Amino acid sequence: MGRVLLISANTEKRPPVFPLGLSYIHASLVASGWEAGMLDMTQLEYTREAVTNYLNAYAPDYIGLSIRNLDNCCMQYPRSFVDQVCLMVDWVREWNSRASIILGGAGFSLLPRQWLQETGADYGIVGDGCDSIVELLSQLEAGQVPSAVSGLMFRTRAGEWNYWSPYAPEQLDQEYYPSRSGFLHSYDVDRRVRHNVLTKRGCALSCTYCAYPSLEGRAVRLRSPKGVADEIEQMVVQYDIDSFDFVDSVFNYPLEHAEEICRELIGRTLPLSWGCFLNPRFFTAEFAGLLKQAGCREVEFGIDSGSDICLRSFKKNFRQAEIRSVVQLCRDQALDFSFCLLIGGPEETSETLHETLDLMEELAVQRIFGLFGIRILPSTDMYSYAGSPEPDELLHPKFFMSPQLSLEQANSICAPYRERNPDWMFI
Ligand code: SF4
Known part of the structure; x- marks a missing residue:
């Protein structure tokens, strides 16, 4: 099985909010036997050097990038998050162009096609994502062209869009809880996260x-x-x-x-x-x-x-x-x-x-x-x-x-x- 690095691209720090969606995905992967680590960008410098250091050390085959919001939702002082997500995708590509990049999260799910077009990421998962990420990675690991995965969207080499509507699981009680550990870095006390x-x-x-x-x-x-x-x-x-x-x-x-x-x-x-x-x-x-x-x-x-x-x-x-x-x-x-x-x-x-x-x-x-x-x-x-x-x-x-x-x-x-x-x- 390949190794998965999950990155929360959110950088808002007032206060830094624990990346709950990402930690659910992490827990789901670990429960299915995958080796996975997480980065929370509220805790790190948002620089190529910082990210590349972790990529070098962890050497993932798949990178999941979680997008929480489109922007800061502030009309007076608007700040889009699109450029910083594009930068992250570029850094990963420059590090290893063969690693698959998968987008997800609430911000992504609002405009999935636009995010994939703008960033050039390989795949995106709309919706809850816990089961879908496991299914997608299993298919990729088996060398298949992904298909029939709940919420999956991607563009084929021929430029056609594939999309399977997300299925919302009724049962929310899982055998696992969201991972509170599993980060490749420690949490800085000065940037105390809100759980x-x-x-x-x-x-x-x-x-x-x-x-x-x-x-x-x-x-x-x-x-x-x-x-x-x-x-x-x-x-x-x-x-x-x-x-x-x-x-x-x-x-x-x-x-x-x-x-x-x-x-x-x-x-x-x-x-x-x-x-x-x-x-x-x-x-x-x-x-x-x-x-x-x-x-x-x-x-x-x-x-x-x-x-x-x-x-x-x-x-x-x-x-x-x-x-x-x-x-x-x-x-x-x-x-x-x-x-x-x-x-x-x-x-x-x-x-x-x-x-x-x-x-x-x-x-x-x-x-x-x-x-x-x-x-x-x-x-x-x-x-x-x-x-x-x-x-x-x-x-x-x-x-x-x-x-x-x-x-x-x-x-x-x-x-x-x-x-x-x-x-x-x-x-
Ligand atoms: S629709 Fe539901 S989630 Fe949205 S603002 Fe109203 S109460 Fe809140």
């Missing part, structure tokens, strides 16, 4: 700008609460990791599943400190209490707006009344919380923005993270609303901003609120 855990895949909600349901499916697929707690217990006991985030799109949907996970964690009496992303619609007093008891220290609500007009236009499943309610419930449990805002959606005006920010001040929300503009992504309502731009254009930063509110106006409306509230951030 993460996944309890489900898919999202049943329909927010107009979000590509997540098209990436992971509209049917929510759940891990067993016991399996989730077992993984966390292993993280604590084996790796001394007691601080992490649940990185499900919505931790508290279905609510009973999240409650059951909390009960499992409470039963284990582990010294935990964790965070999660929540939807205000599925937040109750009982659940807030369970979160607190289970070691949850901070929760983040992706409310997007405080104006019912905007919430309706984003197709959010809650309104201002629920936002008011979660603030009270969090305070009752002394649970730290923050709100994320998306400024500039289709119905946004100076009035709706003032309404949102006034509500945040009225509720004395301490931490707010506001993003100007809506990143246009394929397979979303926003994509059609924005006139269905050519998919090739979307590989580079492209944003929607309400025709009734310019970026400059939005900035100047937010400025005095930011001055009065030092922990509110708008970018």
Whole structure:
């Protein structure tokens, strides 16, 4: 069997986020008998020399390159990640032109054909990828032209595109957990990574700008609460990791599943400190209490707006009344919380923005993270609303901003609120 090097191309360091998808792929390969190592580029210098040193030392036959995002999703200061991924592919090619390069990850899955064209990589896997990578490498190792692999895309020598739609496995409880070790480098203490855990895949909600349901499916697929707690217990006991985030799109949907996970964690009496992303619609007093008891220290609500007009236009499943309610419930449990805002959606005006920010001040929300503009992504309502731009254009930063509110106006409306509230951030 050949040797596999998996590289997470993500370099965002505020804070560096553990490459969970890559570590699932690593665990799947190791469980199938492959020798595999990982590099996390948040922990290394992004230079040819650094990468080539690892390539020389490890001498892989296959290189898996994980692409987490297309760009930094920031309309004011956009930064595309395309060039840095292309550079990485070039460095690998220059090191050994015969090593197969396979792309994957959420950012790749959004625009797979465009990524393969732009980078010149050999193959790409759309979707979960854990079973597909094993199947693809087995076929390559046997000298076959790959075929019928879930989510696989590549261009033949004749220039034809081959693609097999990804199959979303129902069963998420595997014999393995994502690899927390297996990196070829140590983790620098100054670049302390934020660990993460996944309890489900898919999202049943329909927010107009979000590509997540098209990436992971509209049917929510759940891990067993016991399996989730077992993984966390292993993280604590084996790796001394007691601080992490649940990185499900919505931790508290279905609510009973999240409650059951909390009960499992409470039963284990582990010294935990964790965070999660929540939807205000599925937040109750009982659940807030369970979160607190289970070691949850901070929760983040992706409310997007405080104006019912905007919430309706984003197709959010809650309104201002629920936002008011979660603030009270969090305070009752002394649970730290923050709100994320998306400024500039289709119905946004100076009035709706003032309404949102006034509500945040009225509720004395301490931490707010506001993003100007809506990143246009394929397979979303926003994509059609924005006139269905050519998919090739979307590989580079492209944003929607309400025709009734310019970026400059939005900035100047937010400025005095930011001055009065030092922990509110708008970018
Ligand atoms: S924004 Fe969150 S809740 Fe809405 S569709 Fe996307 S993943 Fe689901």
